[in-house]
Amino acid sequence: MPAFFIKLKNGFYKLTKDPAVFASVIIIWIFLIIFILFPLAKILILTFEKSGHFTFSNIAEILAKRNHIKAFWNSLLLATLVGISGTVLGFFFAFTSVRANLSRGWSKFLDAAIILPLISPPFTMAITIIFSFGRRGIITYNLLGFTRFNIYGMHSVLFAETITFFPIAYLTLKAILAGIDPTVEDMAFSLGSSRGRVFNTVTLPLTVPGLANSFLLLFAASLADFATPLILAGNKFPVLPTEAFLQITGLFDIRGGAVLSFILLVPAFTVFVLQRYWVAQKYYVTITGKSGAQTEIKSVAPWARKIFLGICLSICLLILYLYLLLFYASIVKAFGANYEITLKHYVVVFTEGLKAIKDTLIIAITGMFCGGFYGVIIGYLISKKDFISRSSMEIVSLLNYSLPGTIVGIAYLLAFNNPPIAITGTALIIIACYVFRYGATSIRTTVAILQQIDPSIEEASASLGAKSITTFRRITIPLVLPALFNGLGVVFIRSMTAISATIFLVSINWTLITVRILEKMTELELGVAAAFSVLVVTIVFIVIIFINLFLRIFRQEGAADLSNMLGG
Amino acid sequence: MKTKYKLLSFLLTLTLVFSLLLSIAYAAEQTLNAYSIWPENWARPMFEEFEKATGIHVNFIRFSSGEALARVIAEKGNPKVDVLFGGPVATHIAGIAEGVFEPYKPLAFDVLADRFKDPDGYWVGISDDPLVFMSNEDFLKENNLNPPSSWYDLLDPAYEGLMQMADARTSGTAVTRIFSILEVFDRDEEKAFDYMKKLNKSIQVYTKSGGGGTIPVGLGEAGAGIFFIVDALKTQQEGYKVVVSFPKEGIGTSVEAIALIKGAKNPELGKKLIDWASSPAMQNLLSKYKINFVPAHPDVDVEPGLAKVLEGAANVFPIDSKFAGENRKRIVEKWVEEVLPQ
DSSP: OOHHHHHHHHHHHHHHHOHHHHHHHHHHHHHHIIIIIHHHHHHHHHHHEETTEEOSHHHHHHHTSHHHHHHHHHHHHHHHHHHHHHHHHHHHHHHHHHHSOOOHHHHHHHHHHHHHHHTSOTTHHHHHHHHHHSTTOIIIIIITOOSSOOOOSHHHHHHHHHHHHHHHHHHHHHHHHHHSOHHHHHHHHHTTOOHHHHIIIIIHHHHHHHHHHHHHHHHHHHHHOOHHHHHHSOSSSOOHHHHHHHHHHTTOOHHHHHHHHHHHHHHHHHHHHHIIIIIHHHHHHHHOSOOOSOOOOOSSOHHHHHHHHHHHHHHHHHHHHHHHHHHHHHHEEETTTEEEEOOHHHHHHHHTTHHHHHHHHHHHHHHHHHHHHHHHHHHHHHHHOOOTTHHHHHHHHHHHHHSOHHHHHHHHHHHSSSTTSOOTTSHHHHHHHHHHHHHHHHHHHHHHHHTTSOHHHHHHHHHTTOOHHHHIIIIIHHHHHHHHHHHHHHHHHHHHHOOTTGGGTOOSSOOOHHHHHHHHHHTTOHHHHHHHHHHHHHHHHHHHHHHHHHHHHHOOTTOOOHHHHTTO | OHHHHHHHHHHHHHHHHHHHHHHHTOOOSSEEEEEEOSOHHHHHHHHHHHHHHHOOEEEEEEOOHHHHHHHHHHTTTSOOOSEEEEEEHHHHHHHHHHTOEEOOOOGGGGGSOGGGBOTTSSOEEEEEEEEEEEEEHHHHHHTTOOOOOSGGGGGSGGGTTOEEEEOTTTOHHHHHHHHHHHHHTTTOHHHHHHHHHHHHTTEEEEESSTTTTHHHHHHTSSSEEEEEHHHHHHHHHTTOOEEEEOOTTOEEEEEEEEEEETTOSOHHHHHHHHHHHTSHHHHTHHHHTTOOOEESSTTSOOOHHHHHHHHTOSOEEEOOHHHHHHHHHHHHHHIIIIITTO
C-alpha cells in the first residue's frame, strides 16, 4: 500500500480511537469552512464569474481604470517602503535595547512608549499628524513657519505607517537579538575583530531571517492598512484597500470591490506563503538554544551607546508627544482655533457615543472569550494531537488573520447577506469576524507555549489510565492557561481597535467605536474623534495591566509577554 | 492555586453578567429605524424633538449619501431601516430606479412646490440647500484676492493645491457640484469635464463627506472650497473667519429629501416621521438649532441671517433632479475615471 494511504489509515484510526478529538476536529472544520473558506470562495466566484461562466473580464474591466492600476502599484510601493523603513527603525531600537546595556528602567520606558501605536485605534496617528504637520500644524506652521506645507500624499502615509508599525519589527527583532548568545560575539572579539566587523560578520547575519520576517510582517500590515491612507493619502495617491472601500460604499459596486480585494489578495497571499515556507524555517534555527553563561555584552562602544539611546529616546518622545497632542485635542474646544479647555467632547462621547461604547464592549468581550477558547482548542489540537488534515487546519485557521481586513470584511458581506446564513446587521457577524480573524493570534500563542511543554507529562497521565479528556482537564488546561490569557488579551485589544474588516459589517443595530471615530473625523469633529481615541487607548491599557497581572499569577516558565504577542 | 481559580471564575462570571445586562438595556417600545444623511449634529436634535412630539424613538446611523444609498440597495431583500432621512434628492431619485422606496404622500404634499416633491410621492423635500463658495479670509488677504465670484476665479494659480471639496464617490455635495458645473456649461459634458480637470489642479484633497473641507478652510489649512450653504454657515457660526460668495455664472441648489423604504418593518411610524419632517413642525425648529437649511414648506419663514446671505446670490438654479438622478452613476464614474487621476 502506498505510504500516503497508510498514513491516512493510521490517522483515521487514531481519530476514531479518540472520540473527543474526532468530534472536535469535525466541529472545528465545520466552523472553518463556514467562516473562512466559504466567504473567501465567494470573493473568488464574484471575481471570476460572469453570468455563470468563468472569465477574466471582471478583472480586465477593473484594471482598465487608470486609478486602480495606480492604486495597485502605489500599494506595493508603499508596502515595500514601510517594510524597509520600519524594519530599519525596529532593528535599530531592538539592537539598542538588547545590545547596548541599557538599564532596566530605560528598557521598560522604550517598551512602554513603543507599544502605544500597537494598541491605538486607527486614525490616531493620522489625526495627530494633521494637527502637527498640517498647513496650520503646531510644528510646520507655528514652530517652523511653513505656509504651504502639503500634508496629503505618500510621504505622510509612509511616515504615519512607519511609526505605527515599526513596533512590530521591534518586537520581532528584539526576541531574535536577545536570543543570540553574547559569547558568540565574544569569540569574535577575542580573535581580534573590531566592533564593526563583529556586527557585520556575526550579529547581522544571524538576524537576517528575522529581518526578512519583519519586512514581510510590515509589508503585510501596510498593504492591509486602510485607515491611514483614507485620511492622509489625498487624491493623488490612491491605494487598494481604500479604493475597494470607496468602490463598495460609494459606487455600490460590490463586484468591483471584490475584484479589487482579489487583486490585493495576490501580494498578501504571496507574503503569507513566503513567511510560512521560507522565513519560518530559517527563523527557528537561529533562536533555539538557550543563552549560555552570562557575559558582558560588548557589541556597542560606550560613546555609541549614548548616541543610540539618544536617537531612540527622541523617537519615543515623538510618539509620546503625538499622544499628548491627541489628549490635548480632546480637551480643547476646537484644535487650531480655540484652545479653551472643555469637557464637551467627552460629554458627547458618553451621551451620543454611549451606544457605540456598549456595542463595542459587548462585541469585544464576547469575541474575546469565543476567540480565546477557539484559539486554545485549535492550538492544542494542532500541536498535541495527530490527525488527518492537521497542517491544512493550521493554514486555514491562520488565513483570515494573514489577509487584509478589507478582503475579510468584503468576503463576509458577500457570504452572509443572504440565506442560508443571513447574519448581516447582527452582532454575530462582527463577533464571528473577530473570532476567526484575531483568534489566530491565540492559536499561535498556544502552539508556541505548548511546544515548550514536555510531552512526557501528558503521557504519564495517559499511562496512569486517564482518558484524553481528563488529561486535558487536569494537565493541559493549567499549562495552557497563560496562552489563554494572552489570546483573550490580544483578541480583546484587536476587537477594540479594528476597523478595516468591520467597517463593512456595522449596522443600524450594532456599531463600533472605531467606526464612530471615522464618522466623527469625516464630520470634522476632531475633538470628539480624539476623545473616543483616548477612551479606547485607556480601556486597552487597563485591560493589558489586568492581563499582565493574571499572567504573573499563572505564569509558566518561558511564557511570552503579552506585548510580544501583539507583534505579529 | 484554589483561590486563584475562584478569583478567576468570579471575574469571568462578572464579565458575562455585565455584558448580559448591557444587552438587555436596549428595548424601547415604539422605535423607528433610519439612515440619516444629515450629520448627526443636526439629525439628533430633530429626532429628539420628534420623540418629544410623538413618543416615537428614532434609532439612526449616519452615512454619506453614497454609502446610505448603497446600504439601502444592498438590504433591498431584507430592509433594516424604515426611512432615508435627508440628503440631496439625486440620491433618492437614483434609489427610485433601484426600487427601494415606497410612495407616500404626507399631509403637506399638496402645499409643497413642485420641485419639492416627486409626483408619485416616492420622496418629498424637507428643505433646500444651495451650494456656495467658501474662502478663508486670511488666505484671500495674503493673496490679494477678492472672494471668488466666478467659476473661473478658482483656476487662479493662487488656489493651486489649496482647495478642499468632496469626493463624488461618497458625497452628495460633490454630485450636486458636478451637476452645477454641467448646468453652467449648458450640459456640454466635454466643456464641463475640461473645466473640472483644470479645477483638479487646485484641489488639495477630495474629502469623504460634503462638509469635510469646511474646517480645514476655516483653519486656513485650505484656502477655499465649494460646500452646501448649511455647512458653510455652520463654519462661520463656530467663529472661523470665512467668506461665503456665489459665482456669477450661477450655482446649483439641491432639495434635501426624505423617503419611505419599501418593505419597511415599521411603515406607519416611518410615515409619521415623513409627515412631521415635511411640515412646519420640524422646519420651524431649524432656526432654533441654527441649522441653515432653507425650509421647503411655504409657511415657514427663512431665518433672517440666512435670508441676508441668500440676497447675495443672484443666480441660484435648482438642479434638474430627474436628469441628475438618471445620470448620477454614469457621471460619477466618468468623474472618477477622467478627473480624479489628473
